[in-house]
Amino acid sequence: TDIGASLLIESIKEFNTIKTHRNLIYKTYIKNIHQNKNLRCLANKDKKSDPVMWLFTIISPFKDLIQKKLRIKNIETNQVHFRNDMYSIFKKFTKNKKFKNMDKLQDDYLVLPMHTKMTIGDAKRVSREINNILSKVNF
Numbered sequence: 001t002d003i004g005a006s007l008l009i010e011s012i013k014e015f016n017t018i019k020t021h022r023n024l025i026y027k028t029y030i031k032n033i034h035q036n037k038n039l040r041c042l043a044n045k046d047k048k049s050d051p052v053m054w055l056f057t058i059i060s061p062f063k064d065l066i067q068k069k070l071r072i073k074n075i076e077t078n079q080v081h082f083r084n085d086m087y088s089i090f091k092k093f094t095k096n097k098k099f100k101n102m103d104k105l106q107d108d109y110l111v112l113p114m115h116t117k118m119t120i121g122d123a124k125r126v127s128r129e130i131n132n133i134l135s136k137v138n139f
Contacts, residue, residue: 018116019052025114025123026053032127038062038134055080056112058130062137063110069133075126077110 034041039060044051060066067077083102085094112126 021116022053022114024120025118026056028120028123029056029112029114029127032124033058033130036131036134038137039066039130054114056114058110058112059105059108060110060134061108062134063108065137066130066133067110070126070129073129075113075129077112079106079109080111082106 030041030043033039034043039058039062042057042059044053058066070077083099083106084090085097085099085102112130113122
């Protein structure tokens with residue numbers, strides 16, 4: 001529609017600013033939590049690409065603890081893009097099949113906040129909180 005086209009044209013004007021900002025948040029997370037042994041960061045390792053980072057995903061066996069503790073600090077996290085085999089339309093293809101690797105990933109992944117209203121300071125705070133939470137985990 002004309003309205004959609006108008007919104008797109010205006011959004012394109014801000015594209016480079018948004019891309020730069022999101023990528024700085026991404027780099028802040030990588031720098032501040034990448035070394036934590038209790039989680040893995042899904043990272044872009046393709047040096048030839050120039051993506052707009054729009055999600056920052058961590059994998060941790062302590063996902064539920066991290067999410068709960070961050071929520072107490074008013075930091076929202078979530079899970080997105082649920083697996084297709086969970087939807088009824090695919091039941092006939094997945095009946096009596098086990099997907100243990102997918103189950104494990106779904107149980108352990110968490111998406112951290114990463115939006116245009118976030119500051120680099122916010123990303124540092126989220127990183128600090130995660131590191132603090134995981135520093136208190138007993139094995």
